[in-house]
Amino acid sequence: MRRKIVAGNWKMNGSKDLVNSLVGQVRSGLASLDNGVEAVIIPPALFVGDVVRQAGDQIAVGVQNIACWDSGAYTGEISAGMAKDSGCDYSLVGHSERRQLFGETDDEVTVKVVKALASGLDAIICVGETLDQREAGKAEDVVSAQVRKAVADVGGGQWQQVVVAYEPVWAIGTGKTATAEDAQAMHGTIRGVLKSLGAPAEEISLLYGGSVKPDNAVALFAQPDIDGGLIGGASLSAEDFMSICRAMPGKS
């Protein structure tokens, strides 16, 4: 059975005050929710320890990025092992902001996926096309290639640690969302790619990201191949984040 996940990526936002107010509210909200959703909070790395201490068993915690290396003279970097050691369950890998603003390459994404899985983290692998690529009719090819490359070195027993998040770049932080139908179509394509690679595709959770809000989450999560969301801006409000968690139907 694939997991239903709502993951909040705080990006470079938040503070200790936000941790102190939001985590408890999310915990209480989850306690009265029985739709089986797994909530993940992905704060800036400096706040991981604070979130872990307050999250209890109900909330999983992630990091936004990991290094390509295990340890060494890489000033400013954080390894997957360190994230795991600090209580993280997940790492984002290949977020479009990492790819576009920091020049993260497909090769680095492949390595980071390997590092995450080997350290016992689940990898939320982010893929998505730009507006130019979509308008040129290349969205499916671009996203399929990103998926193939990202999971190129995933071993047979590791697929259960893989989650894929489809985030059209043009929908991130813009207020524009893919229609539920377009998002479903791309999720179907991604599942097909995973299947063609011999992965247990029906067991792998696929998340949609890009301006997910309480008012569009219901339609998105009702799609058969959308198993949850990767939420940016709306994850900074406990109320909005919980509304999105509540939008998940109790499907298996």
Ligand SMILES: O=C[C@H](O)COP(=O)(O)O
């Ligand atoms: O990681 C989250 C995504 O980039 C979506 O961000 P957004 O919900 O602010 O559009």
